[in-house]
Structures are given as C-alpha cells and as structure tokens.
Amino acid sequence: MSAFTGNHILSVSQFDREQLEQIFAVADQMVPYAKREKVTRVLEGAILNNLFFEASTRTRLSFGSAFNLLGGEVRETTGLKSSALAKGESLYDTARVISGYADIIVMRHPMEGSVAEFAKASRVPVLNGGDGSNEHPSQALLDLFTMRKELARFDRDLDEVKVAMIGDLAHGRTVHSLSRLLALYKKVSFTFVAPKELGMPIEIVEYLIEKGHEVTETQSLEQGIADVDIVYQTRIQEERFSSQEVANQYRGAYRINQYVYSQFCQPSTVIMHPLPRDSRAEANELDTDLNENPNLAIFRQTDNGVLVRMALFALILGVEEKVAEYARPVNWYIGKRF
Amino acid sequence: MSAFTGNHILSVSQFDREQLEQIFAVADQMVPYAKREKVTRVLEGAILNNLFFEASTRTRLSFGSAFNLLGGEVRETTGLKSSALAKGESLYDTARVISGYADIIVMRHPMEGSVAEFAKASRVPVLNGGDGSNEHPSQALLDLFTMRKELARFDRDLDEVKVAMIGDLAHGRTVHSLSRLLALYKKVSFTFVAPKELGMPIEIVEYLIEKGHEVTETQSLEQGIADVDIVYQTRIQEERFSSQEVANQYRGAYRINQYVYSQFCQPSTVIMHPLPRDSRAEANELDTDLNENPNLAIFRQTDNGVLVRMALFALILGVEEKVAEYARPVNWYIGKRF
Amino acid sequence: MSAFTGNHILSVSQFDREQLEQIFAVADQMVPYAKREKVTRVLEGAILNNLFFEASTRTRLSFGSAFNLLGGEVRETTGLKSSALAKGESLYDTARVISGYADIIVMRHPMEGSVAEFAKASRVPVLNGGDGSNEHPSQALLDLFTMRKELARFDRDLDEVKVAMIGDLAHGRTVHSLSRLLALYKKVSFTFVAPKELGMPIEIVEYLIEKGHEVTETQSLEQGIADVDIVYQTRIQEERFSSQEVANQYRGAYRINQYVYSQFCQPSTVIMHPLPRDSRAEANELDTDLNENPNLAIFRQTDNGVLVRMALFALILGVEEKVAEYARPVNWYIGKRF
Structure with missing residues (x-):
C-alpha cells in the first residue's frame, strides 16, 4: 500500500x-x-x-x-x-x-x-x-522523469536545473504542469521564451518566485536557450485559438535547428518537446536535422x-x-x- | 449444454x-x-x-x-x-x-x-x-433481473408485481420488450403513463390483457405512480422523432423528483430507468435529488x-x-x- | 529464425x-x-x-x-x-x-x-x-493461398494455372499484386477482362510476358471466363474515381450469375473476389444465386x-x-x- x-x-x-x-x-x-x-x-x-x-x-x-x-x-x-x-x-x-x-x-x-x-x-x-x-499530469510526470534521466547521464539531478520553455506558454497545459512539478525541487532556474501575448500565466510565475526559484522572461530565442540544461520546445496549440489565422501569426516564431543549437546552446543541452512537433514548413519547431543529435530526447520522452x-x-x-x-x-x- | x-x-x-x-x-x-x-x-x-x-x-x-x-x-x-x-x-x-x-x-x-x-x-x-x-433483449433481461433482485429485498417475487412505465412508450423498445417478458409471470399489473400520441402500441396492450394481466393507461403521472412496486421512467427518444421540435413537445412532460416521490409513491417503490437519463433542465426525467434515495435502482441496473x-x-x-x-x-x- | x-x-x-x-x-x-x-x-x-x-x-x-x-x-x-x-x-x-x-x-x-x-x-x-x-500484400497472399488450396482439391498446383481477372484492373491494387505473385510460378495463363479505359497497367502486362507467361486481354466476359481454372471478379473501386458518375459508367459492366457460370465456365472453375462484393442491383458483380455453388470460394478466401x-x-x-x-x-x- x-x-x-x-x-x-x-x-x-x-x-x-x-x-x-x-x-x-x-x-x-x-x-x-x-x-x-x-x-x-x-x-x-x-x-x-x-x-x-x-x-x-x-x-x-x-x-x-x-x-x-x-x-x-x-x-x-x-x-x-x-x-x-x-x-x-x-x-x-x-x-x-x-x-x-x-x-x-x-x-x-x-x-x-x-x-x-x-x-x-x-x-x-x-x-x-x-x-x-x-x-x-501524466505528460508532466513523463517530462520530469525524462529530465531526471537525461541529467543523470551527466551525474546531475533536478536540483538547480536550468530549463528554458519556449512557445505558446499561455495555452500549453504541459508547461504549466511541468513548471509546478519542477517547483518541488531546489533552486530551479526557469527561462520563459514566448511572444508577448502568449507568456506564462502570471500566477504561475509568481508561484515559482514565491517558492524561491529564478524566473527570466524573454521574447528572444537566442537569449533564452543560452546557458540552460534543458530546452523544452512546444507547439502552437492551434485548436485553442479563436481562428487558424490568429494561430498562424505565432506558428514559426521560434524555430530550432542544428545550426541554432550549435550557435547558442551548451553542447550538453537536452532538447525536449511534448510532441507532436509541427514539421510543416511554416512552423518547423524542431528541424529534422536535429534527429541525429544525441541530445534530442523527444523520442526517449514518449518511451x-x-x-x-x-x-x-x-x-x-x-x-x-x-x-x-x-x-x-x-x-x-x-x-x-x- | x-x-x-x-x-x-x-x-x-x-x-x-x-x-x-x-x-x-x-x-x-x-x-x-x-x-x-x-x-x-x-x-x-x-x-x-x-x-x-x-x-x-x-x-x-x-x-x-x-x-x-x-x-x-x-x-x-x-x-x-x-x-x-x-x-x-x-x-x-x-x-x-x-x-x-x-x-x-x-x-x-x-x-x-x-x-x-x-x-x-x-x-x-x-x-x-x-x-x-x-x-x-439484453436490456429487457437486465431490467427484469433488477426488478427480481429489488423485490427480493422485500421478500417479493415477480408474480403479482405492479409496474408503472412512463414516457415515450410508443418508440421505447425497452418498454416493449420488458412488458413482453413480464407477461411470462403471473397477474402483473401494468400502468402505462404517456402523452396521448406516445402510448404503448395497441398490439402489446392486447397481448398483455390476453395473457391475463391488468393494464391501466393514463396521462396523469400522479395517478400512474401511486400504489406501484416499480416506477420505470424513460427518456424521450429524440433520435426517433421527425424533428427535434416535435420531440421537444414531450421532453419534460413527466418529471419525478424527491418531492413527487414522497407525495405520490409508496415508501418502498423502486425507481428504474434504462439510462441515459436526460438531466438537462427542459427534460429532467429523474431529478438528481433522488440520487440519495435508497430505492433509486438506476445504477444497480447497469451493474x-x-x-x-x-x-x-x-x-x-x-x-x-x-x-x-x-x-x-x-x-x-x-x-x-x- | x-x-x-x-x-x-x-x-x-x-x-x-x-x-x-x-x-x-x-x-x-x-x-x-x-x-x-x-x-x-x-x-x-x-x-x-x-x-x-x-x-x-x-x-x-x-x-x-x-x-x-x-x-x-x-x-x-x-x-x-x-x-x-x-x-x-x-x-x-x-x-x-x-x-x-x-x-x-x-x-x-x-x-x-x-x-x-x-x-x-x-x-x-x-x-x-x-x-x-x-x-x-496480405490480400494478394491470401488470394494466392486460396488458389493453391482450391486447386489442390483437383490435384493441381499453381504452375500452369489459368486465371481470368475481371473488372477495374486499372485501379485494383489486389489484381496488380496478385498478378506479380502468380508470375513467380510456371507458365501461368492470364486473361484480363476489363473496359477499355480500365485495363491492366501496361507495365504489369509487359512484366508478365517477360517472365514467360501468357497474357490475353479482352472486353468480353464470355470469352474471358471460358476455359479458365479461376475467375477472379472485382469491384469497381468507386472511391478511386473522380466522381460517382464516372464510376457508375462501369458498375455492372460484368455480371456473373449461375446462368452465366453454367453457360460459359468449366464445371470446376473456381470463383473468387477480394470482397466486399457490391450486391446492389446496378452492380451485382456476383449474383447471390451463386451462393450455393460449391466452387464459389469467396468466403473461404476470407477464412x-x-x-x-x-x-x-x-x-x-x-x-x-x-x-x-x-x-x-x-x-x-x-x-x-x-
């Protein structure tokens, strides 16, 4: 029991x-x-x-x-x-x-x-x-479990982890839940990369700060993904917008490919995504040229x-x-x- | 075998x-x-x-x-x-x-x-x-099995049971089948409560009478549910009507709640319904205030x-x-x- | 292994x-x-x-x-x-x-x-x-397996088998695949019965000839089904046409019933069909009066x-x-x- x-x-x-x-x-x-x-x-x-x-x-x-x-x-x-x-x-x-x-x-x-x-x-x-x-909740749990497992490869644990979350942070239930779970660990550093209108809800930001974590908000992908352990990319949740047109304003705002990764990320930065990733040209959240990158953890997540x-x-x-x-x-x- | x-x-x-x-x-x-x-x-x-x-x-x-x-x-x-x-x-x-x-x-x-x-x-x-x-047929069997089990609580069996069936008795296949099964027992008393246009088909009424059972037809809920062992409420089967408008004329015609039950039913009257019950305000066939009534057998039926x-x-x-x-x-x- | x-x-x-x-x-x-x-x-x-x-x-x-x-x-x-x-x-x-x-x-x-x-x-x-x-491929395999089993009743095998394929041979993937599999056996005789516009693709015909098989093409059902071991009837694949109207030009072009079978087929000719057979009057590919014909193998196929x-x-x-x-x-x- x-x-x-x-x-x-x-x-x-x-x-x-x-x-x-x-x-x-x-x-x-x-x-x-x-x-x-x-x-x-x-x-x-x-x-x-x-x-x-x-x-x-x-x-x-x-x-x-x-x-x-x-x-x-x-x-x-x-x-x-x-x-x-x-x-x-x-x-x-x-x-x-x-x-x-x-x-x-x-x-x-x-x-x-x-x-x-x-x-x-x-x-x-x-x-x-x-x-x-x-x-x-099961998505948040599997994401956290994946972070824990990926960090263990570098003899790290979830305390003091640095995480960048990217995309539609306003509607994404997975980033909300995941943030709340990470808040249970010590001194987590959160970087939220989102268009102005799609930022992380204020009550979650306040909750994280209250729990003693560090929160940075930015609209710049390059800034956001530098110096973090985990990049957590997300999909623009078209079905949560009033119309496809409104959603399309944001699709493709933040694209990560191998070039971006090499330029701005640490060599050990782990890339995650709740999937499905939108691979259509106008979105292309995580380019397929990352598929051979050993730090691309997206399929380990689903496993x-x-x-x-x-x-x-x-x-x-x-x-x-x-x-x-x-x-x-x-x-x-x-x-x-x- | x-x-x-x-x-x-x-x-x-x-x-x-x-x-x-x-x-x-x-x-x-x-x-x-x-x-x-x-x-x-x-x-x-x-x-x-x-x-x-x-x-x-x-x-x-x-x-x-x-x-x-x-x-x-x-x-x-x-x-x-x-x-x-x-x-x-x-x-x-x-x-x-x-x-x-x-x-x-x-x-x-x-x-x-x-x-x-x-x-x-x-x-x-x-x-x-x-x-x-x-x-x-399996619905009729489970209904009859439920009646038998509910009556057993009062040391009764299906012979001489008094049953009121309510609602759209014209289209409801469950009430047709159930009536035919009950007809196999002795001296059953049937009360059919329905709007004039939605009464029990004449061939079923005649069959029941021919088999020696007592049949009463009424449009009055209060009359119908007084002095019976079982109240069998049903849903207006919207999908069997020519239009939603026609169906709506009848939805809500017969509503049973705890007040109606206390006023008109015997204290041991068992309430049944083939489910789903339409709980929208304009129908409300069995009010949720009956949920704590120990004689509400609707969930025992599905079990x-x-x-x-x-x-x-x-x-x-x-x-x-x-x-x-x-x-x-x-x-x-x-x-x-x- | x-x-x-x-x-x-x-x-x-x-x-x-x-x-x-x-x-x-x-x-x-x-x-x-x-x-x-x-x-x-x-x-x-x-x-x-x-x-x-x-x-x-x-x-x-x-x-x-x-x-x-x-x-x-x-x-x-x-x-x-x-x-x-x-x-x-x-x-x-x-x-x-x-x-x-x-x-x-x-x-x-x-x-x-x-x-x-x-x-x-x-x-x-x-x-x-x-x-x-x-x-x-599994359809082609089960068809070939069925032919092998049906022929075995007459102590025959797939070598030198004579097969007539009938209907929309242009769009039917089953007849394409089945032909390619049959080509692995020796001296197969193929008769393709189709409307002019829906004939077997030329590359398949050429492939079969190149492999040493005999190919006959005809628009006449009577000619096509005479003197063959297997009649393989097919459905007009409505969903592959530009419109229902175009498809309807061909539905019913080739109908086989017990009378046609008795008149034109050999007494041991096996009748096959990938199913579903279109039994509506305007198509009626295989009449239901064939259901008692012991050489109708269509339900043995699905088994x-x-x-x-x-x-x-x-x-x-x-x-x-x-x-x-x-x-x-x-x-x-x-x-x-x-």
Whole structure:
C-alpha cells in the first residue's frame, strides 16, 4: 500500500517530492518489461477503460500499451458525439455507470475540471488524461522523469536545473504542469521564451518566485536557450485559438535547428518537446536535422511515457511489488529496442 | 449444454419463464467475478466481435467488459460509414465473412430486423445489441433481473408485481420488450403513463390483457405512480422523432423528483430507468435529488447488466458450469465495489 | 529464425517462390487454432498496433483476430482526422513514437508509399495493410493461398494455372499484386477482362510476358471466363474515381450469375473476389444465386485470410515453431466451423 493505492491522479498539485521519487523508482523497474526482456502478467484479468472524449492517438495508445504490458485488458471509447453525454447525461451519471465496467479509468475530455467532476462519482480510480487547457499530469510526470534521466547521464539531478520553455506558454497545459512539478525541487532556474501575448500565466510565475526559484522572461530565442540544461520546445496549440489565422501569426516564431543549437546552446543541452512537433514548413519547431543529435530526447520522452504510465497503474492498483512475481520469459523475437 | 448453447439471442419472444430463471441463476453466480473478489479465465482465447453499426457507449462497454471478465478478448467495430455495408455489401456477406473472425458476435444496427438477418448467415452465435426501434433483449433481461433482485429485498417475487412505465412508450423498445417478458409471470399489473400520441402500441396492450394481466393507461403521472412496486421512467427518444421540435413537445412532460416521490409513491417503490437519463433542465426525467434515495435502482441496473451479459455469454458458449474451475485470486487493490 | 524474422512486409515484390511456400506451410498449420480445435497462447503478452488511417472493417478485424488467435493483445487506431498526423507530424515522428508502444504494427494509409516510409523509422516490424492504390500484400497472399488450396482439391498446383481477372484492373491494387505473385510460378495463363479505359497497367502486362507467361486481354466476359481454372471478379473501386458518375459508367459492366457460370465456365472453375462484393442491383458483380455453388470460394478466401495473417505474425515474430508448444484445449462450445 502506498499513498497512491486506490486513489485518483487528477492534478500535478497532488504530488510532493517524495511521491514523485516513488513514481520514478517504480518507473525505473518497468524498463525490462517495456524493453520486452520479460513479460509480466500481474494485472491479468484487470480492465482499463480508456475514455477519450477528445481526440488523441499517442496518449491513448501509450496508456493502453502500458496496461497491456502489465497483463491487463483495455476497453476504449473515443469521441464525444456518440456518447450518452450527448443525450443530456450528466458526468455524475456517466461516472456511476462506467465505473461499474472497469477496474481503473483514464479519461480525456475537452472541458476544464470535467475529469475531477467525473472522478468524484466514480467507484474506481480515475487518471486525468487531459481536461482541456487545464491539466495533463501524466505528460508532466513523463517530462520530469525524462529530465531526471537525461541529467543523470551527466551525474546531475533536478536540483538547480536550468530549463528554458519556449512557445505558446499561455495555452500549453504541459508547461504549466511541468513548471509546478519542477517547483518541488531546489533552486530551479526557469527561462520563459514566448511572444508577448502568449507568456506564462502570471500566477504561475509568481508561484515559482514565491517558492524561491529564478524566473527570466524573454521574447528572444537566442537569449533564452543560452546557458540552460534543458530546452523544452512546444507547439502552437492551434485548436485553442479563436481562428487558424490568429494561430498562424505565432506558428514559426521560434524555430530550432542544428545550426541554432550549435550557435547558442551548451553542447550538453537536452532538447525536449511534448510532441507532436509541427514539421510543416511554416512552423518547423524542431528541424529534422536535429534527429541525429544525441541530445534530442523527444523520442526517449514518449518511451518514458510508457514507463511512467505503467508505474502509475501499478501504484494505484497496489501491485508495484508483485510485478516481478508474475514475470515470464518473452517467447518472440524482439530485435533491438530503445 | 443448455437451451442456450450455440444459439442466438435475438428477441425476448424466444424465452420462456424457465429460461429466464436459468439466466438469472447464472447471473447471480457472476457476482464475485464482477465485484472482483475473484478472477476467472474460463474464456481465455475466445474472441467476441462487438459490431456496433449504431453509436453506443454503455451497451458496447458493458458487453465488452462482461466478455473480458470471463477471460475473453474483444474486437470492435463502431459506426456504419466505414463499413463494407456502405460499399453495397449485403448483411449476408458481412455475416459470412465476419463470423470467421470471432467465437461470438454482439451486433447493434439502426435497421429493424437487421440483426436477425445477419444471424441467419452467421457461423457463430449472435446477440442482438439493439436493432432500431425493434428489440434490445439484453436490456429487457437486465431490467427484469433488477426488478427480481429489488423485490427480493422485500421478500417479493415477480408474480403479482405492479409496474408503472412512463414516457415515450410508443418508440421505447425497452418498454416493449420488458412488458413482453413480464407477461411470462403471473397477474402483473401494468400502468402505462404517456402523452396521448406516445402510448404503448395497441398490439402489446392486447397481448398483455390476453395473457391475463391488468393494464391501466393514463396521462396523469400522479395517478400512474401511486400504489406501484416499480416506477420505470424513460427518456424521450429524440433520435426517433421527425424533428427535434416535435420531440421537444414531450421532453419534460413527466418529471419525478424527491418531492413527487414522497407525495405520490409508496415508501418502498423502486425507481428504474434504462439510462441515459436526460438531466438537462427542459427534460429532467429523474431529478438528481433522488440520487440519495435508497430505492433509486438506476445504477444497480447497469451493474446488473454486466452480470446478465456474462450469464448470456457463459450459457451460449456452454461454460456456465466451468467458470469457477478457472477462478483465481485477484492480485490488485479493489477498494469497495457496488 | 526465418527470412521473415524481425522484418517488414511491405510489398509482394519482396517474396520469392520459396518464401511463399514457407508462408503457406505455416498457414496450413494454423488451421486447428482458427477452427478452434485448439487454443494457443504463444504470443501472450505481445502487443499488435493496428493503425488504420483509412477505413476498413474486414482487414482490420482479420489482422486483429489473427493476433488474438495467437494469444496477443491488440491496440487500435482508426481514422486520420484525430491523429497527430493532422497536426503536422511527419510519418517519421509518428513511427518513432508509436513503435515504442507495440511489438508489431499493421498500418493502412490512403497515401501511396506511406507505409514504407513509416516502416523506415519504425523500431518494430510493420505490415502493409494497404497504402492507397499501391499495395495490399496480405490480400494478394491470401488470394494466392486460396488458389493453391482450391486447386489442390483437383490435384493441381499453381504452375500452369489459368486465371481470368475481371473488372477495374486499372485501379485494383489486389489484381496488380496478385498478378506479380502468380508470375513467380510456371507458365501461368492470364486473361484480363476489363473496359477499355480500365485495363491492366501496361507495365504489369509487359512484366508478365517477360517472365514467360501468357497474357490475353479482352472486353468480353464470355470469352474471358471460358476455359479458365479461376475467375477472379472485382469491384469497381468507386472511391478511386473522380466522381460517382464516372464510376457508375462501369458498375455492372460484368455480371456473373449461375446462368452465366453454367453457360460459359468449366464445371470446376473456381470463383473468387477480394470482397466486399457490391450486391446492389446496378452492380451485382456476383449474383447471390451463386451462393450455393460449391466452387464459389469467396468466403473461404476470407477464412484463409486469418490463416495467412497468423502465419505472417508467427514468422515475423519468430514463433512459427513454438505455436503448438503453447497449445491448450478449447473450453467453450464451438459448434461447426468453416
């Protein structure tokens, strides 16, 4: 039994530093299963309900795979139109009903606060898979886990890390949540690079300063990415703007390619991005000429997402210490992974 | 081997009273698996094909979970557009092909009679998950099972039960099917509360009278719900009307809240609803102030749906007596359920 | 380890005759599992990602069932809109990310060459489930496997087989791929029956002639189907035409029914079709009065599709010799199959 057993994961604000370390320690133990060196069947017979009332491919697949990797089954719903919610059903009713069909639920919904409201009526634990512009805690956790792992290559940890966050910091729920999590560590240095109108919300900036961290705000990419450990680039979230035209004013404002990296970054600076990266010419947030850069961590991030989600499932369902007990050899050819 | 082994479930008219009791007895045995006190793997390796050519969340998830709870795998199709039917394929062809991909099929389709037509060509058993305004037998079974269970709390059974059905009784396939099943019991008293234009079809009323039951028809909610054991409220099925405007004339015609319940119902009257309940202000079929009423059985209904669907799968696939043989302990933390 | 272990299946051009025979030999061994005489759990714990960026019911379900029949789990994505590709993500990125969620991937995509491009960046094996008008190799394999099996009833093999292909031979990727595979056998006789504008592409005709096969082109159905072993009828692929009107000029050009069959075909001529067959009056490619004709092989084709896809999975994942080792009895009632 841990602090997570039987509980919801709704917001990054529910975690303290010790709990983060616990999640990361369990995530580390998941590596052999995700790399397919071993199979575990610890959750054989358990059912995850993946409720995606807003479109998603990678988050949905990542949660689904994580549950399968622990031996459980996945039932899914995608889209809002076909659901009973469209017939006037309340979130309370939906939660009471659907929580009778599963052992654990992951829910994404376009409306802020909807997942927390759903969780109140659910009879099984609920993980927030993203509620509008509000929260996406598993993304923040996998980002933090990735930073921790990348820094470990240089014998560093998250204390005193220097992070630059770039792009639409006003609408990006991942940068909001990630900042709040980083605030749990010591003396973090934040540099926020954004167009004037898309800056980090003032309440988050104030919160970080209050917690003793250093915050720099700039509109200059060159200034922002110099002398940091992590560059966290983001996508202009077109779907959160009033129109494509308004969004287009900002797409392409900050482009990083190998030339920019070599000119302005430290040689060990790690490049991250919550993905998908917009590779169309007018945006090109991270040029493909960075793909061979060993410090480009974007695909390690998504791989780490599976580990973190496995850890969350294991902790919530209280099986984190039984995973190995139900391990078996892998029957099939796996080639090289990661 | 039972009367169900290897057979389709297409219509409530295929059941006699003894068969209903057999389904309910097997459903009762499913409780420990649905409550996650035990896991069974009796259907490990079996494949359910959930073919939902018409939108559904709860029915689809309920069937899927029921199959997973027995240890089987679920493959799904949702929507009509993307299917071969849209390319001019006949139901016969679809059935011949798809029945080669599964051990059992659940099918929902907007067209009356389509599931029965499909079943004729299928090489595996087919369960009707709803064919237009026609039939939805598993809903009727779970409703009847719920009535039986709720009445048992008062040491009553289904003979001589008094039931009020309310709302759009013209289009509601659940009230049609449920009435036909109740007709198999003795001296049932039916009260049908509906706007004049949306009354219970005359052939059903005549059938019930012919079978020796008492039928009362009224437009008055207050009269209808007085002195009954079960109040079965329903939704105005907007999607079955010519327009939203026509449907709106009837939405909200019959509203039940705690005040109405206290004023007009017996203290032990059980409240049911096939769900989803329309909780928008202009409809508000069952007010949320009933949520704490211990006789509100609507969420027990959906939980019972899983039990009944497990029973149907077990009986059709002939494993109803092997379920316990493949039982195992549950590895994970389950909290409190039901 | 075979030539297939760990490799992609992208195009029929990657196979030689010996490899085809190897696939078919493994497919033959899959019969008892597909017929549910036995269950195998050899891929328990493995994850297939079924990525269908273009609509499909039968191909998607067939691959999914094949993987389940080997004991593995299936995660799915359908539709293009909801995917990250719609947010400007490159196929390279999608492949790098999603290949971290699965052990093997089946992908369908409307764009020619997209699956091969995806496969280059994937860290796990990829099977082409259809890329636009280009390739659909598993369909060609199951067709060839079916021909081989049907001919075996008459103690014949694929050498010197006489095949008539009928319909829209310009757009039909299945007839293109199938012709290339047949070209690996000896002295095949091809008869292509098509409207003038929808004939077999010249490069394929030249390729077949160069390989020493006999090619006849005609617009006459009666001539084309006389004196052949196999009649391979196809659908006018409406979705590949500029408009429904243009497509409609050709729908119904070649209709085969029992009368036509008796008049013009040999008594042992086998009738095949990649399905779905368009049974609407204006098309009616294969009349339903052929359904009782024992040489109508269309539903044996789709059943064979499961066997061939099981074989591909087993070979790619290197478990083709372990399938029986993980076999178990079937617990449930299976009735008669095939």
